[in-house]
Amino acid sequence: MNDGMPEKTLNNKVILVTGAARRIGAAIVTRLHDNGARVAIHYRGSADEAKSLAGDFNNLRPDSAAVFQADLNKVDSLSPLIDAVVSWGGSLNGLVNNASTFYPTPIGSISEQQWDDILGSNLKAPLFLTQAAAPHLREYGGAIVNIVDIYADRPLRDHVLYGSAKAGLAMLTRSLAKDLAPDIRVNGVAPGAIIWPENEMTEMNQQSILRQIPLSRAGEPADIAGCVLYLMRDATYVTGQIIAVDGGRSTGW
Numbered sequence: 001m002n003d004g005m006p007e008k009t010l011n012n013k014v015i016l017v018t019g020a021a022r023r024i025g026a027a028i029v030t031r032l033h034d035n036g037a038r039v040a041i042h043y044r045g046s047a048d049e050a051k052s053l054a055g056d057f058n059n060l061r062p063d064s065a066a067v068f069q070a071d072l073n074k075v076d077s078l079s080p081l082i083d084a085v086v087s088w089g090g091s092l093n094g095l096v097n098n099a100s101t102f103y104p105t106p107i108g109s110i111s112e113q114q115w116d117d118i119l120g121s122n123l124k125a126p127l128f129l130t131q132a133a134a135p136h137l138r139e140y141g142g143a144i145v146n147i148v149d150i151y152a153d154r155p156l157r158d159h160v161l162y163g164s165a166k167a168g169l170a171m172l173t174r175s176l177a178k179d180l181a182p183d184i185r186v187n188g189v190a191p192g193a194i195i196w197p198e199n200e201m202t203e204m205n206q207q208s209i210l211r212q213i214p215l216s217r218a219g220e221p222a223d224i225a226g227c228v229l230y231l232m233r234d235a236t237y238v239t240g241q242i243i244a245v246d247g248g249r250s251t252g253w
Contacts, residue, residue, distance in 0.1 A: 010233050011036035013140075014089030016082075018072060018129070019099030021046035023195055024147070026053060027221030028096055028228050033057050033064060035229060040085040041067045042099065072099055072125035073117065082132040092136035094232050097126035097169075098147045102197065104158040114161060122165035127172055130186075138183040145231050146173045147224070148188040148242050150250045170242055177240030185239040187231045192246025193218045214248035 010032060020029040021043040030053070033039045039057065043050040050067040057065035066088045070081045086092050101121040105114050126146055137144065151159065152166035170188060177186040193209050196218070210216060227245050231238065244250045 008234055008236065009036060010094075010229075012038060013093035014038045014040065014085065014091050015094035015096065015232065016040040016042060016068075016085050016092065016133070017096040017098055018042040018125070019044070020096075021050035021053065024191065024221045024224050025098045027225040028098060029053065029065075031222070031225035031229050032094075032096075032232065033060075035233065037094070038064045038089055039066075040089065041065060042072075042081065043067065043069055044071055044099070072129065073120035075124070075128050078125070078129045079132040082129070082136065086136055091140055092133055093140045093142045095130065095133050095137065095142070095144045096147070096228060096232070097129060097144070099125065100147065102159075102162055105161040106158045107160060110161065118161040119165045119168075122162065123168040123172065126169060130176060134180060134184065138180070141183060143185040143232050144176065144180075144187070145228050146186070146188040147228075148173065148190040150190045150192050150244055150246050152190060152242075153250065173242060174240045181239060185231075185235070187235065187238060187240065188242035189224055189227045189231070190242050190244045190246065190250070191219070191224050192244065192249045194221060194224060194245075209249075212249050213246070214251065217247065219245060219247055 015032050015037045017025055017029045019025040020041040029039045029041055041050045041054055054065040054067050068081055068084055070077045099121055101118050130144060146169055148170050149166040151163045152170040155163045173186055173188040180186055223245050227243055
């Protein structure tokens with residue numbers, strides 16, 4: 001347990017980011033590395049992207065990044081993942097549960113496999129990964145940031161499993177903040193329209209969403225990364241909070 005006031009720096013602190021090879025995850029791990037962290041880049045299938053990122057980071061600061069492959073839906077792979085990160089880094093100071101599965105699941109077509117997939121990546125994996133990481137994070141006064149979603153509070157049509165999983169992750173975030181205090185801070189970031197889904201979305205649907213956003217534009221991965229940096233480094237008296245980074249959309253739509 002760290003009894004002193006937390007130091008507001010990430011220099012040489014070891015932070016694991018799941019799903020960090022691409023998209024928002026890559027932006028998060030880049031921002032953390034830019035601010036001094038040693039980053040553990042988790043990936044499931046995006047090996048080339050993960051290794052490329054780590055290579056770029058290590059060219060800037062030797063041994064400041066490493067890649068770790070794991071299927072987070074397999075609970076028995078989570079403790080070995082944490083052990084591998086600690087073996088590389090010598091400690092574990094932060095965990096960002098970013099990895100997520102997102103696709104529509106209309107009622108009438110939902111399968112148990114989809115349930116296992118979506119609830120697994122968005123809810124089960126963050127819980128069991130946190131459980132494995134907690135002893136190390138507690139030793140160093142660490143912090144956890146969960147990437148939630150504004151759809152945890154307002155349902156998205158045909159995404160009943162995804163919304164339910166993210167709602168569960170929001171409650172998990174608040175519950176862990178209480179149970180792991182005072183040694184570990186746990187917070188969440190709820191993105192709005194940041195990167196359009198990789199599956200097909202019509203221009204009409206995009207424009208409909210943009211009309212619901214007071215700031216009248218989509219966000220950037222850097223917006224999420226900046227909030228994660230704040231919660232991981234600067235927010236030493238903040239825990240149990242979920243910050244919406246959505247251009248004001250969650251004020252009402």
